[in-house]
Each structure stands twice: as structure tokens, then as C-alpha cells.
Amino acid sequence: MGRLIAISNRTAADPSARAGGLAVAVWESLTSTGGMWFGWSGNIVKGEPGPPEHITDEGVDFVVTDFTEAEHDGFYLQYANRVIWPVFHYRVDLAHFGDTDFDAYEKVNKRIADMVVPHLEKGDSVWVHDYHFLLMGDYLRKGGWDGPIGFFLHIPFPSPEVFRALPEHEQIARAMCAFDVLGFQSENDRSNFVQFLVRSCDGVDEGDGWISVFGRRIRANAYPIGIEAESFAKLATGQRAKTATSRIGKFLGGRKLVLGVDRMDYSKGLPQRFEAVGKMFDNFPSTRGRVSFTQIAPPSRSKVEEYQDLRVQLDELAGRINGDYGDLDWIPLRYLARSYDRKELAGLYRIASVCLVTPLRDGMNLVAKEFVMAQDPDDPGVLILSQFAGAAEQLSDTLIVNPHDRYHVAETIYKALEMPLEERQERWEKLRRTVVEQDISWWRQKFLDDLDVDTC
Structure with a gap:
């Protein structure tokens, strides 16, 4: 060539x-x-x-x-x-x-x-x-x-x-x-x-x-x-990642973190995801007070009306869920409409027990692959992935969900939180091999x- x-x-x-x-x-x-x-x-x-x-x-x-x-x-x-x-x-x-x-x-x-x-x-x-x-x-x-x-x-x-x-x-x-x-x-x-x-x-x-x-x-x-698989894995143990982990760790106070990282786009299924998280707190009361969901969603195309409407919808959903389920010492859902650099995100991925990647449609979705590479081999988190993301064809050892089915997504989050260490490690090792080989x-x-x- x-x-x-x-x-x-x-x-x-x-x-x-x-x-x-x-x-x-x-x-x-x-x-x-x-x-x-x-x-x-x-x-x-x-x-x-x-x-x-x-x-x-x-x-x-x-x-x-x-x-x-x-x-x-x-x-x-x-x-x-x-x-x-x-x-x-x-x-x-x-x-x-x-x-x-x-x-x-x-x-x-x-x-x-x-x-x-x-x-x-x-x-x-x-x-x-x-x-x-x-x-x-x-x-x-x-x-x-x-x-x-x-x-x-x-x-x-x-x-x-x-x-x-x-x-x-x-x-x-x-x-x-x-x-x-x-x-x-x-x-x-x-x-x-x-x-x-x-x-x-x-x-x-x-x-x-x-x-x-x-x-x-x-x-x-x-x-x-x-993705640059090995390079991203190194980011997850770097100083910026550790600083981000420490900051969110203070907020968590020992609670498990369920994490979402997406551009604010209607294709990402964020309203459906928020509703599924609310349904989890409703159907599985044991998660209340011991699990926190954090969604990072930097705004995009803010001049387009559909994106403005989405922002309003997410604001309302977050407020309702926190009002319905929150307590004096616990915020169920944190919704951050701003961006974080890759080094900070790597640290957040590493500390997360569960990562929700549940778009309604997505060409690939590299957050899924970044989450896999950021994990601690001794205590890996669980990836929940939409069947409508291109990544689902490659990453079949994740927990695959239909993002439109909020009841099933809620149940799957609970399943991921309760998954035994041995199963988490087995799934993660297969996912890691795929992401590294097909970088x-x-x-x-x-x-x-x-x-x-x-x-x-």
C-alpha cells in the first residue's frame, strides 16, 4: 500500500x-x-x-x-x-x-x-x-x-x-x-x-x-x-484514576457503584435506564441504601431541540427517583451532566460493581470495552450490555438485555450485584481476551x- x-x-x-x-x-x-x-x-x-x-x-x-x-x-x-x-x-x-x-x-x-x-x-x-x-x-x-x-x-x-x-x-x-x-x-x-x-x-x-x-x-x-486495550488497562491504575476512585469512594461510603457513561443522546436509552434503576430499588428493597447509581452524561448537540427535551426528561426522572427512594444519608441516583477525561473514567470503571451499557441502538459502544479493560482481575465488575449495541456480537459473555424491558434490566442489575466472584472472574477473563485480541x-x-x- x-x-x-x-x-x-x-x-x-x-x-x-x-x-x-x-x-x-x-x-x-x-x-x-x-x-x-x-x-x-x-x-x-x-x-x-x-x-x-x-x-x-x-x-x-x-x-x-x-x-x-x-x-x-x-x-x-x-x-x-x-x-x-x-x-x-x-x-x-x-x-x-x-x-x-x-x-x-x-x-x-x-x-x-x-x-x-x-x-x-x-x-x-x-x-x-x-x-x-x-x-x-x-x-x-x-x-x-x-x-x-x-x-x-x-x-x-x-x-x-x-x-x-x-x-x-x-x-x-x-x-x-x-x-x-x-x-x-x-x-x-x-x-x-x-x-x-x-x-x-x-x-x-x-x-x-x-x-x-x-x-x-x-x-x-x-x-x-x-480500543487501545493494554494502554487503557494501564490508565486504570494510574494516579488520575486513583484520585477519581478516591473522590467517588468518599461519596459511596462502602456502597456498591452501578455506573453509566454515555453522551447525552436519545440513542443511548438513558430515560429507560433511569426507569430500570428505579424499578430495581422498587422490586429489590435490599438494594436501597447499599447501592448507588451514577450516570455521567455530557451534553451534546445542545442546539438541537430533541437533545434539549432529553435533558429536561432526565432532570425530571432523576429528581423523581431520588425523591421516591432517597434518604438523609443516601442518594440513589447521581446524574452528572459533564465530561470527565479518560484517565478519570478508567478509575470510575475500576471501582464500579456494575456498568450499564444499554443503548437503544449503537454502532459499537467502546465504553463496554473500556470497562472490561479497567477491571481488577481479583475483583472484576459485571458488564450489562444492550442486545442492540454492536458490541453485543463480540462480547457475548456479558449479561445481555433488551433496554426497552425495564423489568428485566432491573432484575439483571440485581443479578449482577449478587453474582459470585468465580463467575465474575470467568466472564471477565473471556471478555478481556476478546477485547485484547480484537483491539x-x-x-x-x-x-x-x-x-x-x-x-x-
Whole structure:
């Protein structure tokens, strides 16, 4: 493979953004190949954007552009996050189908593609990331690029019936088939995409991920994203982690901690989780006074109405649960609408007896994997995982729940709290092995190997 060319909405041009996530995933390949990374600068301008900014760091060339106010609104806030995001998370009821937003989405995809094509050289491989750029492959082809293009979707891909709710679903599907290799978080997501192509686009499923459609032969596979497993395990025993553990330990006063860590997003199932915790205190009175639930939920997309409504709903639920079950010396539910850094979170994971990862839909959910790696081998906590998280396909030794069934979730929390040490250790060891073997490096290499081989 020659140079790797990455395209994503946000880049890691700022070194502080390289601590985790996508930056970790692609950084090694970018530095080793002298690659380039294209995307948005993070700046919004009132007039026309100036020429793209070029930044070079550690042998990687970043090329970033500002967005106009109209682009940021139509492309990012509206179509990407109020159409694609809710539909792909099975919340068609929350989607806002505007008349002009798709036009903005098209124009930004084309503008970024036009920014990329002049820099491409023979031997390069392009890797496009996430739902912001579903049309990118098509515009790169129209711009004259005939080299390999891979695409990875970090969020779920919905069932064919739900995908068809997008008014532009045919155009999007055809554009996605301009990619050579398409990566999905789970086999379920991959299957949904292939089923749509077969049912609606006369595609032929040839097996082993190969599909013939629209006169092309493409490959779609599941590549479950991982974490820096061993590095995160070390964070859990570091000084920042110990400080966080000490702080929450004073509050707990010997009580068991049930923990949730999520962005404040309607896909995460937070109201259902709060209700399940309340139901646990109701159905299992022995947990009162000896168990505390802490939910960390930093706000996101605070300008979007649905997220504002969610914040109000969580505030009300937390107040009601504490009012119903709390006592002078015990707060049943602590709800912290702020962010904590990874080192502090690692310490909180380590002290938690139970971690609730119960999204209504999630592409993967890396909190589940971080929790596993943060555990004390001598006294590991228990992971409760939604069947609708991509991670459930990999982490089958967790306690799997339906997040819509608050009674079952409540019962499962109680089961986790009472689980014998031997069973906890046995489950944790299997989970740890999976997370270590299928870490972020494994994910990156598996995808890039397929992109390299399949386009030779």
C-alpha cells in the first residue's frame, strides 16, 4: 500500500485530539505512509470560506476547510444529525426532512471531494469515515479518481425498511456503491446493507462479502472497532484514576457503584435506564441504601431541540427517583451532566460493581470495552450490555438485555450485584481476551488489508 488518505468530518490536526477514537485508529498508518487527512477545520465563517489550510505534523499533511454558516446548518446540523442520525438509529419519528438540507449535504460532500482529488497520486488508498460522507466515493469517482476507496460507517446501518424512509435512499445507496470496500460495526449492520442492495437494487450477493450491483463488484464486511486495550488497562491504575476512585469512594461510603457513561443522546436509552434503576430499588428493597447509581452524561448537540427535551426528561426522572427512594444519608441516583477525561473514567470503571451499557441502538459502544479493560482481575465488575449495541456480537459473555424491558434490566442489575466472584472472574477473563485480541490495531489492519487485497 502507498499513502493512506483519510477523510472525516473532524480531523486530528490539533494534537490534543489524538488521544483516542478515530485518531488512534488511523494515526500509525498515516505516519508510516506519509499520508494525508482531509476534513473540516471546526471553524464557521459568515462569508465564503478561504482556501483550505495546510498543516504538517509528524509527517502527516492535514488539509482542512472552514464551513459557511449555511453549510454547517444544512450539512451538519440538519441533514447529517437530524436526518441520517435518527433514521440510522431507528428513530424515524425524530427525523426532520427539510426541502434544502440534502442539497447542502451534497454540496459539502462534493466540495471536500474536489479538495481531495488534486492531491491524490497513483498508489494511494483513500479511507472515508462515517455518515457525514456517504456520497464521498461517488464524487471522488466523478472527479477522476479510479484508485481504491474504502468506507467505514461508525454508526448502525438500519434495516431495509427503515433505510427506505430516507427520501434520498436510492441516491445514497448508489453513491455508497462507488466505494470498493464498505466496513460496518456488526454483522447485523452489514446484513442490512446487503439485503437492501439485493431487494431494492437488483444486487447479487456472491458470498464472502462480495456484491455485484450497479455494474460494479464491491465488498461489504463487518469490522468491529476496538480500543487501545493494554494502554487503557494501564490508565486504570494510574494516579488520575486513583484520585477519581478516591473522590467517588468518599461519596459511596462502602456502597456498591452501578455506573453509566454515555453522551447525552436519545440513542443511548438513558430515560429507560433511569426507569430500570428505579424499578430495581422498587422490586429489590435490599438494594436501597447499599447501592448507588451514577450516570455521567455530557451534553451534546445542545442546539438541537430533541437533545434539549432529553435533558429536561432526565432532570425530571432523576429528581423523581431520588425523591421516591432517597434518604438523609443516601442518594440513589447521581446524574452528572459533564465530561470527565479518560484517565478519570478508567478509575470510575475500576471501582464500579456494575456498568450499564444499554443503548437503544449503537454502532459499537467502546465504553463496554473500556470497562472490561479497567477491571481488577481479583475483583472484576459485571458488564450489562444492550442486545442492540454492536458490541453485543463480540462480547457475548456479558449479561445481555433488551433496554426497552425495564423489568428485566432491573432484575439483571440485581443479578449482577449478587453474582459470585468465580463467575465474575470467568466472564471477565473471556471478555478481556476478546477485547485484547480484537483491539484498535487489529481493526485498522483488517480493514486496510482487505482494501489493499480487494482492489489489486
